[in-house]
Amino acid sequence: MSGRAGTSGTDGSRSFLWISAAGLGLIVALPALFVVLVAIFPGVGSGSLAAPFAHLIATLGDPELLLLGRNTLVLGLGTVGFAALLAVPLAALRALFRVPGALIWDLLILVPFMIPPYIAALSWIMTLQPRGYLQQLTGLHLGPFLFSVPGIMFLMALNTFPVVYFILSRTFETVGARFSDVGRVFGAGPWRAFWRITFPLATPGIAASLLLVFAMTIEEYGTPAALGRRIGFEVLVTGIENRVSEWPIDLPGAAGLSLVLVTMALAAFLVQRWLLNRRDFRILSGKPQAIEKRPLGIWAVPVVALFAFVAALATVIPVLAILGSALSRTISGGLRPANMGLQNFAALLDSGSEGLTALGNSLGLGISTALLAGLLGAITAYAVVKGRGRFRVVLDALSLTPNAMPGVVVAVGIILVWNQPWLPATPYNTPLILLLAYCCILLPQPVRYANAALQQIGDNLEAAARVSGASANRAFARIVLPLMAPSIVTSMILVFAVASRELVASLLVAPIGFETIAVYIWRQFDQGSVGLGMAMAFCAILITTLIPLLLIAVLRRISKNASFSLS
């Protein structure tokens, strides 16, 4: 950072700073502020400021907190470990070598984003528990591993490792060939070049992606709730969710625990900043150069086997389990041919088109969220990375905060803000409130992606444009934005995928009578129609996978280059 301060920044970043501040204030800071208020003043929901701090002190003094905090930390770190184990080798192989069928593997590794974690957990339960699908097919079951702490970590890593894979394969690709070739020229062997040059230069990507995994893990509700509760393994998020959704409701307690969770995520964020600021990682400057990938030779077979194994675990098995239960007439009937049929799909498309409406609602919201969050994220990242002043650290921290706020807490904060009786007009009880909630929850993704991309764009490119007479905005639009675009598009696809299936906040803030995909699925499960819920889940996964693929195909056509990809 120190080396950058002198040359960095443009006048344009000032207006970006203001746009970013206003957007973050409205979308993130206000709900967060009300969460803090409700933690301190328990009666703030009904407009009272009585008995400040009494509840917060009780919450923080609860011995349970220590246990929840420790479990959260253990789960977060364990999941990061498993995710790194799964993703780093694959990303390096994908970036530096010509892997046969690379695009197919990319696609299969993208799919876990589209599988809602609670659905993935349920499909693993139905596959691995005694008399589950695995036992019905092979006679074996893995119940004891499934319902264990390492089992939970492993499943959560399967949901989250694509983040690391996609960020890292792009980073390795950018760093890889060019710099390590220089190393090779100076006599380093391929391993030495990788460990001494490629790997260290990829640190921002590694740190950023692992931090994201940590934050996603400590914030995730579905998997720990489905699996952890049965073995008494409660984490902060499940503790918070229990306080909000089990009568009697304890909003102040939930808010207090959320503050602990946010503190944890901010600590992780500070560690990441420290890692990044120790060195300069800028690797894009001057003329771009085509990347030359190496052939795998005799290693092609084991490498493909590795990709196939991970893809089977992450995508093929959960999707088949979802399809299996969607095609089953009854759950107790199992996978017998007599029990299979298309009834659930027929009911989904037939039932007064309630399911279709939910699909349409979610897709519309997913696209709107991706556009809004992507734009605000890019502006924020630019203001933070290339801007000046202490204020940008606040913006950076604020943009990360929602990553550590469980969806349910964001929802409560949003209701508290937008349902104030004195507001002349409010988005509350309109679909706009879901847009606000999703943008708040998902903003960290585009910010992280754009951030990592910007860290690697040298200032001299922009400076060159300015010297040649381009205005600040023109330099941003013609130089910085195109270089950031692939990263931003990737993050927008992520945002779209998550927004179109978000459950926890949707359940609470969805306007009355407005159904989304996740809410529809949840209702089916709650009413015992697991098959119908799974049919919807399958359709949703299919659609949310196909839309980004079409988008990428179109973008590649338009821009006539291959810089738009899944990674």
Place this chain on the structure above:
Amino acid sequence: MKTRILAALLAVAAGTAQADVTVYSAGPGGLINALAAGFTEATGTKVEVFQATTGKVMARLEAEAANPVADVVISASWGTATQFADEGLLLDYDSPNAAMVPDFLKMPGAVAQGVSGLVIAWNPTSGTPKPSDWADLAKPEYKDLVTLPDPAASGGTYTMVEAMIANDMTDVLQGLADNGAVVAGANAAALNPVLQGAKAAVFAGVDYITMGNAAKGESIEAIFPPSGTVIAPRPMMILKSTRNEADAKAFYDYVLSDEGQAMVASVYLMPARSDVPADRPLIGDLKLLSAEGAPSRDEVLAAFAGIFN
């Protein structure tokens, strides 16, 4: 300028979202949707429904406390009604259609929409003998094969545990814990492994959900234990803050009408009115455990945690 356009848009959006009656209801969703559609057909008044679990409904009500949106609330836990009544949130309305509802299913400000009971939900294809009473599930045949919903998450299980403590039946719970029974979250999470056959039976399953699954062809049976069970009346309340009292009362009347109560019975709930028939055991057919003398909620949950951890 931009903000003015946005504000105008928001106002329009808020205007169109204004419903005639707004109902917040605990599951089952099919029932509340049918009631809403039936009411609209009968009166022409539109109904907007928010359906979730009792906990989620309560959380939303609490977050909205500064500016309540709901007119009518239906929960699955009677305790919510007594608490709301204590806080003075409920409109006292004596519906003419509530005349045939027994006294223990109504109070000032609330009347039951329907009533659920607790059962053993047993999978006949699980390879276990058919249990007949709670205590059977502590036998070796059911070792590691029983689930029960968490009393913190399921109002029904809570009432069951409370009654067992009040009637000195905690040895049954202890026997279950010793036999490897698993506490599995909310009702659906406890039932799912039993449907697939990973487990054999739910202790304290919800009767109408079990019967509904059996009617769909699932291999599951609801067993009412002869030593006694508990019931959970589902209170329906009109919030005092309603801006639409007349329509809210009309909806309330409709739910308690012959037509409304028949819809309640069709999802295997016990109708609140004693003169409406249902194709299932009714309150009069069940031996009920009283919760008289039970300790406070915190103590009940602590006693339960003491047995199962």
